[in-house]
Amino acid sequence: MTLDPPAGIRTITDPRDMAGYLQGVRGECAQSPFVVMPTTTKEVADCVRHLAAHNMPFVAQSANTGLVGASVPDATGHQAVLSLSKLRDVFDLDLANRSLRVSAGFRLSEINARLSQHGLFFPIDLGSDPMIGGMVATNTGGGRFVRYGDVRRNVLGLTVVLKSSDAEILHLGSAVRKNNTGPDWKQNYIGTSGWFGVVTQAIINLEPVVQEQAAAIVVPSNDAAMLRLLQHLETRVGSLLSAFEFMSRAAMSHAFAHAPALSNPFAGGDIPQTAVLVELSRATTGAPWDTPLDEVLQSVLAEAWELQGAPIQDALFGRPEEIWALRHALSEGVKSAGPLIAFDLGFTRDKVIAFRGAMAPRLAAKFPHIEICDFGHLGDGGLHFNLVKTDGPNTPAFETELRDFVVAAAVQEFGGSYSAEHGIGPKNIKYFRQFTEMSPQTRRAQALKFQE
Template sequence: MEEQKRQAALIIELQELLGKQGVLIDASDCAAYSKGARYGDGVSLAVVRPNSHEQVVGIVRICVAYQQPLIVQGANTGLVAASTPDRSGRFLILSLERLKSHIQIDPINRSVEVDAGVSLHELNEALLPYGLFFPIDLAANPSIGGMIAANTGGAKLIKYGDVRQNVLGLRVVLMEPAGEILDLQTALRKNNTGPDLKQLFVGSSGAYGIITRAVLQVHYLPKQTATALVVPRDQAAVLELLQVLERDCSEFLSAFEGISGGALQAVLRQFPSISNPFFPEDCPNYCVLVELSSGITVTHVGFDLQDILNACLERLFGDVVQNAVLGRGAELWHIRHSISEALRHEGRIIAFDVAMPRSSLVAFRADALACIAKDYPWIEARDFGHWADGGFHFNLVWPHLVTQAYDIQTVQAIRSTIYDLVVLRYQGCFSAEHGVGPYNLEFYQRYTSILAQHLAGTLQHSLDPSRLLGLTWFGRELS
């Protein structure tokens, strides 16, 4: 009864701060916020939706006073359950979807100050008239705050870097002191006046504070691009092709995306409007989507990137390259961005977002495929990924139409096998760009050193001593 009284008083204070439109309490209204994009299907106490920084501050102060745990949520596109509550019903969801009124562009500094609730698409629409864009290339449309909390990478990382490399400044609301604003907003690219504190919050999965505004470095839109979907001689030839492109096309290389035949076939099965780019030939066992880009027009420099890419591939034909579809950039990128959605229709996804040294990718893929074929022959590999930066989505599908019923114990055994390969044999990591959330927290605890966990937990305890913010706890006690 005392808990019900506490919750009722909490809701009244939140409604007084935000108005009834800003506080959702009906289960039907909260349901969409409580279910994750792939994992996480919880129950929330309520959903609060501030539309100003001052309201975020007020929410934090109320929650700390009532010792009310909360989950921060952006566009809810994350894949590790870091932005959704558990089934207890005790968490309040703090949705930043309405915190999006501020986009201030400085074209001379090539930077933008933006509220955390602004989506990637909304930001790029605002930047378009200036010939600028935020170059994190994703199939989803996350919020800026969520991208920073997860340190999103994307398909163009090899040229532009990840979110961390493009964050200049942040504004963060702290849990301790309750509701205090840590103003790290700056548009400086060079600042050695002390530790770079903003980086504490980038990639922290929202566990250290609530990001409400960011200053981002943005880039000029390419004025010409060149595209090819390349069939390599074999798996080893993928890395041979990458080395040649980096050597001969150097700063123009903007994407190098591996696509397995299984992933390509899934797209063609699930989306009949997408045609086989290699028709009349069958889909290859493996292909690589290559893109070159430049901010200089053909008229200014006298060369065409598509001609350069075509000539490079022609020199490799018959040795490193067996086949290629040239040009048709929009069509080929549409295929690449349709993979994740296609796999969802094929069955239950067992997703792996891993990274390792590029030199290990071929051996890892062979070992991982052999493990699956030997012990789990009904599981289908549908892998793809950012080979140029060592990122690899070794995604598996448990098909709907198999006799073996989906079994969580089997899935966990597969995860342990694959992650042991990645981390212990190939010196990689279990989360390349999705961050750490409840879904993979056990693997953080398994593979991260005790000393590193202790340090991360010490920071978290200093910033949130009551552990009210989120479900992810990075700490471990030293023995």
């Protein structure tokens, strides 16, 4: 398929210049006739209208940091790339309302850098540096979901270009936080991977910058004790709890091996089966009513030691940036361990622990050359279920069999989601058709069959 790009809009056609737009984070490689780079909402509409008139499919691409292959075109070479990277014409800060209208092409790091002088930030904490358009399309969560929620919770309004022949521009919602005059149509475009339209602007909620933090790595007495500890912290410190992240021994081991400069805080270097990163934070400091958070954290964990069943085996305190260094090193450590088959799963919080417990022996029996290197956000039920191939066949057929096995258990037996925060994309489209599109009656029937 050949087609001239839209006139008057910046376009890339040289394969060498297009390379960065055609390669995914996890090795996806694609082809495309051109990359078009609009700078305004109107230009996005012009592009969509032009492509629709010639029946050319396209992929709307934000920062291309996605992990399920959704941000790059397919291998046919027929899909154009509509890059949002130059869509940066609006940055309208409303300090009184604590909100920001911002174009989709701004990266998270730049948004927060500009807001820092005003003591504000967009409270979605991620290891990557996405653009706001992609964050809306995938409804990203991050490490501090337990405190601030996901993108959906922090979006007040959207501007969207519909994927239709007339490329209609919709303005959905507004900076008004309380508005109960009709359906909240913007929700159709949050977390739906750009299927219905291209997000060009967002009005986002801002939060005061954190002024004080305290963190610890806690070794639970067993896996079930992690949930008891979480409930204790939520009861005792409430909204001061900003992170509750668990890490498996395998994931931590690979992080230490991959990053020799990373300090192993465990006694004798003996890595426990699981560890939990606990963080308290607040936007005030030094007020007469503020007890230092280090003291609060130590006190509340001391209380946990006295609970029935003693959910804590050990607690290691330190500077928050040093505590977080281990958590941030997990992804690269696991990636370096060998061929990786990664799952982004979501459960109710109790089912995270149940799923992990059930899958360890099942995978050992059925797929003996797989090492489970998982970690995740227990506070919100998110599980990064990473499986490293240690030996044996490494073929597409093997990966398909393994993915089918894990997703079926997660969805049908444990009532979970096969995409907690990474979107759909080629990796998950099969499961979308299998599980999401089915009727509730069919879903129940499959679940019963799975359990037989």
